[in-house]
Amino acid sequence: MTDHKKNADLLSLPYSVYDAQWLRQWESSAANAAGVSLYQLMLRAGSAAYRFASWHYPFSRHWLVLAGKGNNGGDAYVVARLAAAAGKRVQVIACGDDDSVDRGQPAYQARQEWRASGGDILPADAPWPADIEVIIDGLLGTGLQNAAREPYAGLIQQANRHLAPVISLDIPSGLHAQTGAAAGEVINASVTVTFIALKPGLLTGKARRVVGQLHYDDLGLEEWLHSQPPALERLTAPQLTRWLKPRDPCSHKGDNGRLLIVGGDTGLSGAIRMTGEAALRTGAGLVRVLTREENMAALLTARPELMVESLTEDSLGNGLEWADIIVIGPGLGQSDWGKNALHQVNLSDKPMLWDADALNMLAITPGKRHNRIITPHPGEAARLLGRSVAEVESDRLHSARELAERYGGVVVLKGAGTLIADHRAALAVADVGNAGMASGGMGDLLSGIIGGLLAQRLSLYDAACAGCVVHGAAADALAAEKGTRGMLATDLLPALFPFVNPEHIA
Missing domain, CATH: 3.40.1190.20 (Ribokinase)
Known part of the structure; x- marks a missing residue:
C-alpha cells in the first residue's frame, strides 16, 4: 500500500465507537490476535502519526516532541525517531527520567531506541527553541482519569500558547477518553490521530473544541475490532439513506x-x-x-x-x-x-x-x-x-x-x-x-x-x-x-x- 493510499484511508472515520476503558483492557489480546507484540503495535502507531504529521505539514523542518512516561510517550519517541531519520530537526522534551519509565513496558524500549539513534531527551523544564514548526503531543493518553498534574499541566499550557500546530497522539493530553470532559488543562490540538478505535471522548463535550481534525488508524486490528460489539454509533450525513428512502410516486399527504x-x-x-x-x-x-x-x-x-x-x-x-x-x-x-x-x-x-x-x-x-x-x-x-x-x-x-x-x-x-x-x-x-x-x-x-x-x-x-x-x-x-x-x-x-x-x- 502506498503512502498516498494509506493517507487517503486514514481520512475515513469508522461509525463504530468503543469504550475507552474496554480498549485499554483488551489491547494486549487484540495484539495477540493479530500476531504482533505491544511494541510492534507502538511502532505502527508512531508510524501512522508520523505519516499524518508529514502529510499535514510537509514543509515543516523543526519538530518539538512532548513525551510522557506511558505508552503515549512511547508513541511519541517513535514519531521522533522517524522524523529525525527523514532529516527533520527534532527535539524531545520528556516528563521523567529513565528510572521513572517502567522497563517492562514498550514505552521504555521506544525511549531507548530514540537514544540509540542519537536523539537527546531534555527535561520538562528545558527552554523551548524559538523556531518550532510542529509540536507532537504524546504527554497523556487514554488512561487519564483526573486533572493533569505538573509538569504535564505546564507543558500543556506552553503548547497551547505556542503558534505552532499541535498533533496529538491518540487523544489530546488532558481530555478524558470516555467522557470528552477535561478536569484541568487540556491540549488544544490542530490534528488528533487516534489508534485502534474511536473513543467516545473524541466526539462529544469539550472534544469538539480541542480535538481539531480527527484521523484514525486501526493499526491492523480491524478484523479483531469488527468482531467486538461497539459501545455506541457515530452518525453522519452519509447514513441518512438508511432511514430516508425516495418517496413512492403514488404517495399522498395522508401517507406522510x-x-x-x-x-x-x-x-x-x-x-x-x-x-x-x-x-x-x-x-x-x-x-x-x-x-x-x-x-x-x-x-x-x-x-x-x-x-x-x-x-x-x-x-x-x-x-x-x-x-x-x-x-x-x-x-x-x-x-x-x-x-x-x-x-x-x-x-x-x-x-x-x-x-x-x-x-x-x-x-x-x-x-x-x-x-x-x-x-x-x-x-x-x-x-x-x-x-x-x-x-x-x-x-x-x-x-x-x-x-x-x-x-x-x-x-x-x-x-x-x-x-x-x-x-x-x-x-x-x-x-x-x-x-x-x-x-x-x-x-x-x-x-x-x-x-x-x-x-x-x-x-x-x-x-x-x-x-x-x-x-x-x-x-x-x-x-x-x-x-x-x-x-x-x-x-x-x-x-x-x-x-x-x-x-x-x-
Missing part, C-alpha cells in the same frame, strides 16, 4: 403523517412557527398547530401550509384524536394554559416528543413512558436529573443513559456532540453541527424535524437519530458556505432539502 404541535404561549409564537415549518420542510404530510388565538393570523400569514387553531380543551381533544404524532413544548410556557395542555397530552398513548417547557414541567412531576422522545439541552437535563449542568457535562454519556433509564423512551441530549439514547441501551453520537447553532430557535427547529420524521413512520429512535443528523448537517452545509457567526435557526429551513432527500446529496 398527521402531526399535531402544541405550544406558542403569549409572546412565544416564533417557537411554534419554527417547529411547524421545520416539520413541513422535513416532509410531514399535514401539520396542525394549536396555540394562543392571538398567534393565529401571524402564523397563517407566515406559513399558510400550516393548519392553525386556538388551543382549547375541545380543540386539543379533537387534535389528539386526529393526530398520528404529537409534539409539545416549543413556546409552551409554564402557566396554567400550558400545564393543562401537557396534562391532556400526557393521557395519550400516541408517539410524541416533549421539549422546552414540557421538560421543565416534567422535571417537577417526573414520569416514565416509552412512547416519548425528550430533547433536553444540558440545563434542562440538569433539572430532570436533579444535578448541576457541570455534573451533566462531566459525563454526557452517563447522563444520556440515566435520562433514558429514568424517563423511558428516547433521549436526545443536545449540545456539542449530541447524544441519542433509548431505554433499551442503544446509544449514538451525532457527529455533525457547529458553533453557529448556538442561537435561539435551533431546538424548536430540531423538535419539528424529528416530529416530521416520526410522522413519516420512523421509529422513535430512528427519527431521533436521523433528525439530529439532518439538523446538524444542514447547519454544517450553511456554515461551509457563509460561516457560523450570525446563523439563524430559520436560515436552516431551505438548507434541509438535500438532507431530507439524501439521494440528491452529491
Whole structure:
C-alpha cells in the first residue's frame, strides 16, 4: 500500500465507537490476535502519526516532541525517531527520567531506541527553541482519569500558547477518553490521530473544541475490532439513506403523517412557527398547530401550509384524536394554559416528543413512558436529573443513559456532540453541527424535524437519530458556505432539502 493510499484511508472515520476503558483492557489480546507484540503495535502507531504529521505539514523542518512516561510517550519517541531519520530537526522534551519509565513496558524500549539513534531527551523544564514548526503531543493518553498534574499541566499550557500546530497522539493530553470532559488543562490540538478505535471522548463535550481534525488508524486490528460489539454509533450525513428512502410516486399527504404541535404561549409564537415549518420542510404530510388565538393570523400569514387553531380543551381533544404524532413544548410556557395542555397530552398513548417547557414541567412531576422522545439541552437535563449542568457535562454519556433509564423512551441530549439514547441501551453520537447553532430557535427547529420524521413512520429512535443528523448537517452545509457567526435557526429551513432527500446529496 502506498503512502498516498494509506493517507487517503486514514481520512475515513469508522461509525463504530468503543469504550475507552474496554480498549485499554483488551489491547494486549487484540495484539495477540493479530500476531504482533505491544511494541510492534507502538511502532505502527508512531508510524501512522508520523505519516499524518508529514502529510499535514510537509514543509515543516523543526519538530518539538512532548513525551510522557506511558505508552503515549512511547508513541511519541517513535514519531521522533522517524522524523529525525527523514532529516527533520527534532527535539524531545520528556516528563521523567529513565528510572521513572517502567522497563517492562514498550514505552521504555521506544525511549531507548530514540537514544540509540542519537536523539537527546531534555527535561520538562528545558527552554523551548524559538523556531518550532510542529509540536507532537504524546504527554497523556487514554488512561487519564483526573486533572493533569505538573509538569504535564505546564507543558500543556506552553503548547497551547505556542503558534505552532499541535498533533496529538491518540487523544489530546488532558481530555478524558470516555467522557470528552477535561478536569484541568487540556491540549488544544490542530490534528488528533487516534489508534485502534474511536473513543467516545473524541466526539462529544469539550472534544469538539480541542480535538481539531480527527484521523484514525486501526493499526491492523480491524478484523479483531469488527468482531467486538461497539459501545455506541457515530452518525453522519452519509447514513441518512438508511432511514430516508425516495418517496413512492403514488404517495399522498395522508401517507406522510398527521402531526399535531402544541405550544406558542403569549409572546412565544416564533417557537411554534419554527417547529411547524421545520416539520413541513422535513416532509410531514399535514401539520396542525394549536396555540394562543392571538398567534393565529401571524402564523397563517407566515406559513399558510400550516393548519392553525386556538388551543382549547375541545380543540386539543379533537387534535389528539386526529393526530398520528404529537409534539409539545416549543413556546409552551409554564402557566396554567400550558400545564393543562401537557396534562391532556400526557393521557395519550400516541408517539410524541416533549421539549422546552414540557421538560421543565416534567422535571417537577417526573414520569416514565416509552412512547416519548425528550430533547433536553444540558440545563434542562440538569433539572430532570436533579444535578448541576457541570455534573451533566462531566459525563454526557452517563447522563444520556440515566435520562433514558429514568424517563423511558428516547433521549436526545443536545449540545456539542449530541447524544441519542433509548431505554433499551442503544446509544449514538451525532457527529455533525457547529458553533453557529448556538442561537435561539435551533431546538424548536430540531423538535419539528424529528416530529416530521416520526410522522413519516420512523421509529422513535430512528427519527431521533436521523433528525439530529439532518439538523446538524444542514447547519454544517450553511456554515461551509457563509460561516457560523450570525446563523439563524430559520436560515436552516431551505438548507434541509438535500438532507431530507439524501439521494440528491452529491
